[in-house]
Amino acid sequence: MSKILRVNMTDRTAKSEDVPEKYQLLGGRGLTSAITCDEVPPTCHPLGPNNKVTFSTGIVTGTTAPTSGRISIGGKSPLTGGIKETNSGGMAGQKLARLGIKAIIVEGLPKEKGKFWLLKVNKDGAQLLPADEFAGKGLYETYPKLFAKFGKNVGIIGTGVAGERLMSMAGVCVNDPENRPSRYAGRGGMGAVMGSKGLKAVILDDTGGPGVPIANQEVFDAGRKKLVAALQEHALTKPGGTLNTYGTAALVNVINEAGAFPTRNFSDGRFEGANKISGETINETCKKRGGVGMTGHSCSPGCIIKCSNVYPKPDGTELVSCQEYESVWSLGANCGIDSLEVTGELIRLCNNYGVDTIEAGVTIGVAMEAGLAKFGDGKKAIELMHEIGKGTPLGHILGNGAAITAGTFGVVRCPTVKGQGMPAYEPRAIKGIGIIYATSTMGADHTSGYTIAPEILDVGGKVDKFIVEKADLARNFQYTTAYIFDSSGHCLFISFAVLDISSGLEGVVEECNGVLGTNWTVDDMLRMGKEIVDRERAFNEAAGFTKIHDRLPEFMKYEKLPPHNVVFDVPDTELDKVHGR
C-alpha cells in the first residue's frame, strides 16, 4: 500500500502516513492540488509558515507505461499568488513511485534562517541531513557532489541559488538519465517555496522499493500496448517522427510562419532570425558537430517520443541539454536573439542557477524593454542571467520574474497573466491559447490546455486560429489536461497521439484502470479533470482571484501585433464562459 510522507521542517521530522481514502485514486496534479486545497490556507503568504510544497507521482508513473515519468510539484505559488502545479520529467518521478510513496508533503519553516537540508528517502524511511555544503553553488557543481555522496542511481529533486534566495522564478530541478541538472518543473516559483523551507533537495533511492502495485495487470497491459502503438504511429510522436528528429523546436518555423512567434517582448509575431534557432537548425548542427551532440534524447526512462537533445559546442563537446522550443523562443526570439550558442548558454545558466527558462526569457525581454540591454544583445543577456546567479539587487529583480521586473522599471508591455510570463504562442494571433492563458488556474500556461494542437497543428481536428468563440474548446482542453495528462503521469506530448488516435486515448484510460482497479471511461476522466480545475479555481477565488484576473494584459487589446496586425479581441464574455462565471 502506497504511503504519504509528511516532512516538517520546523522540528525536522519525517513520518509516513496512510493515504486517506479520498486521495486513493488521485495522482500527479490531481493529488498535489487536492492536498494544497485541503491543507494550505489560500490567503497564506507563499513563503511563510503556512504554505506547503507537495511532490506527487502520476497514477501510472513508475510502471512500464510509455512516456509516463512525470512528477508533480504543487502548493501556493509565490509567482502567481494562486495554486500551482508544475511537473517535470527526469529520474525522480519513477523512483518516488517505486518507493511506494504517493506524495511527499513538506510543511513548516526551519527555525534557523539560511540553513539548508536534504531529505533523503529510501526503502527504510526518510531523514533530513544538513545541506549547507551543497548550498550557494551552481547546480552543475552541486548535482555531481550529491551523486558522489548518494550514488549514481538516485533521483534528485533540487532547487538552485534562485530558490535559496526565494526568487519566484526559481524552478524545481530533476536529474535527467545522465544525471544532468536539466529537467525542470519550472513554472510558478516552487523552487522558492522549497528554499523558504530550507529544503535544498530530495534524494530518492528506490533500491529495494516495493514498486507500483497494479490492480489489474491484464487491463494495464492492454492499455499500455494501445498507447505505445498510437505513439509509434503518429507522425509527431513516432520514432523518427517530428519530435524525435527535431525536438519541440520543430515548432519554431511553424509558429513563426503563423505570425504567432512572440518576438522582442511580444512586439512582433514574426522573428526574422527564427530559422537560426529552429529545430531543423538544431538537428543539422548536432549532426554536423557530432561529439556528444544528439537529437532524440529522452528525458526520462521509458519515453518513446524522445524529444530532448544534447546540444554540442562547435568542437562537439556538450554545451547543454536541452534546446527546446520554449527555451529557444524565450531566451531567443523574445529577446531578439538568433543564436543557438547564446540560447544554449542561457539555458545552461538557467539550469545552473535553478530558474524557469520561460520566465527567465520573458523577464529578460521585459528588462530589454526597460532599457537594461538592447534587443538582440546576447552578451548582455548572459550578463543579466549572471546577476541572478550573483544575487545582486538587479538579480533579485530579474529573479522574481517578468511582472516584478516590469513593476520595478515601469514597463507597461508586460506579457503576464496572474503574474506568470506568457509562453511561446502569441495570443493575439492564436485566440484559443489566449483563452487558455487567461482562464487557466495556473497563470499564463500553454500546458494547461494545448489548443495549439487543433489551432495550428491540425491535431485533434482543425480550428481557425483567428476564431474567437473558443470557450468550449478551452474548457475541454483544460479538463482533459488536468486528468488525462497531468494526473496520469504521462507527458503532455502524448496528447498528439491521444487526440488523433482513439485507441491511444483508450490506452491511457485502461492503464489507469489497470493500476487503480477502476473501471473508468473517458467521460469519467473528463469529469475528474473538471473536479480538479474546479477545486483549483475555488482555491484561487479564496485567495482573491476574480474574473478580472482571467484577462490578458491590457496592451494586447490596443497594440496591434504584426504581421497580421491583430489585437486580442476575444470578448470578456467568451472568457467568462469558459468556467461559467
Add this chain to the structure above:
Amino acid sequence: MSKILRVNMTDRTAKSEDVPEKYQLLGGRGLTSAITCDEVPPTCHPLGPNNKVTFSTGIVTGTTAPTSGRISIGGKSPLTGGIKETNSGGMAGQKLARLGIKAIIVEGLPKEKGKFWLLKVNKDGAQLLPADEFAGKGLYETYPKLFAKFGKNVGIIGTGVAGERLMSMAGVCVNDPENRPSRYAGRGGMGAVMGSKGLKAVILDDTGGPGVPIANQEVFDAGRKKLVAALQEHALTKPGGTLNTYGTAALVNVINEAGAFPTRNFSDGRFEGANKISGETINETCKKRGGVGMTGHSCSPGCIIKCSNVYPKPDGTELVSCQEYESVWSLGANCGIDSLEVTGELIRLCNNYGVDTIEAGVTIGVAMEAGLAKFGDGKKAIELMHEIGKGTPLGHILGNGAAITAGTFGVVRCPTVKGQGMPAYEPRAIKGIGIIYATSTMGADHTSGYTIAPEILDVGGKVDKFIVEKADLARNFQYTTAYIFDSSGHCLFISFAVLDISSGLEGVVEECNGVLGTNWTVDDMLRMGKEIVDRERAFNEAAGFTKIHDRLPEFMKYEKLPPHNVVFDVPDTELDKVHGR
C-alpha cells in the same frame, strides 16, 4: 462659473470645458473619484495610455474658510492597482480654485518617451511648455528655478525624479508658503502617473483670477465663524495647543505609550528611542537652536492650526520642513532610528527625490528586514534613499515601495494592504485603525478614517483600543472623511474640533452650503460620503478587488506584537461588515 481644464499629453492640447451638472456640487476627493470612475477603465495599466490624473480643489478651497487649502490628486494608483485620492496642503489648491478651475484632467501619453512638460495655467488659459531642463534633478534645485522663471507667487504641483522614473512611491509635491518643495500628496504613486504622462509640473498663476464664487455669503460667513471658533477652542487645534506647539509628532509618545508605535518593521509596538524623535524633543530643539527653526509653522495660508515646523541644524540654519509624526515614525522608529538629525535628512531626501515619506520609511524597514542594512543604521538608510535618487536597480526596487521590495527579497513580514505601506499605528494594538487599513478603498491609510481620535485621543468619544467590534465605527469614519474632510477641502486635522464641538461640524456644513447654495445637513454629507466610498469600491471591484483584499497581512494574525503580545484578531466577518459584503 468654474471650469474643468482638460489636458491631452499626446497632442499637447489644453481646453476648458464647462463643469457637467453631475459634478457641480462635488469637490476634492468626491470630484477626483467621480472623474476617475467615469473616465478611467478600472482594469487599465496605471502607467499606460488609459489612466488619467485629476487635480481638484475642495469645495471651500480658495475661500476664507480656515485650514482649507487642500488639493486632491486622483486616478488609478500604480501602487495599489485601485482608485486613489491623495491630498496635500501647500500653495496650489487655493490658486487653482481662484483661477476658477474645479479640476484639471490630464490624459494620454506623450508621443516621445523621456520628454517632460510643464503645464502653465493662468487667467488667460493653459499651455504646455518644454520641461526638459527641469527634469532629472532634485526638487530643491528644480523648484527655485521654476520660481525664478514663473515668479514667486505661483503654485507648483510637481513630481521628482522618482515620478519621472515611474516609481510607485513617487508623490506629488506642492510648494509651501516659503516655496519649499515640501508638501506632499504622497500616497499611492500619483507622481509616477504624472511621470508616465511626461508632466513634470503644473504651474498655477492665479493673478487676476476670478476667485471662488460664493452663492450665499451670509451662510458661508456664519459657518466659517463657527469653525474658526471651534478650532480656536479645542485643546488639540487651538493656538498654543498641542498641534501648534508640538506638531503632529506630539503623537510619538502617546502612541508609543499605547504600545502601538510600529518599530523595526512592525516587529514591536514600543520603541526605546521614541522620546528622542517626539514632538516634545522637536519643540525643545527648535527653541534651543533658534535660527529659522520654528514650530507652529503653517503649510498653507489661512490655516489656524499650524502644525508644521521648520527643523534647524545644530547651527540654527534650516535642515528641513517638516518633521511630522508619520515621517519621524516611518523613517525613525520603523527603521530603529532614534535621531531627528537622521530623520530630518531622510525627509529632506524624500522631498528632494519626490517620494512619500510613509512609503519610503516602510520600504526601508522592509529592506532592513531583508538584510540590506541593520535596523538603526541611519547612515545606511540615507545611502538607500540615495539609491532611489540615483535610479540604480536597488533604487528602482525601493522606489516602488514596500510590497515590491518585500517581493523582490522574499520578505514575509510585509506591512502593506493592497500594496500600500501601513502608517504609524499598529493595527494589532489598535483594532479600529486596523479595520480602516483593511477596508479603505485606498490601501493602508489612516487618513481614510482616523479612528485614532476615539481609540487613543478620547476625541469624538472614547472607545477601548482592543475591542474588535468596530465595523460601524470604521464605516462612519470612512463616510465622514470622504465628504466632510476630503471633499470640502479642509485638512483632516479639523476633525478633532469638529468631532468634539458640534458647532464646529455645523460650521463646515454651512461653509459648503454657503459656497454651493445648497441646504445640506450633516446627514446629507454622510450620505454623499457613502456615495463617494461606494463609487470607489465599485471601481476597485471592477479592477479585481474582493473582500480578500480587505485583509491585513497574514503575519499579523500569527505574530504576537510586544508589549501587549497581541495579534490582529478582528474576525473577517467584522471586516466584511464594514461595507456590507
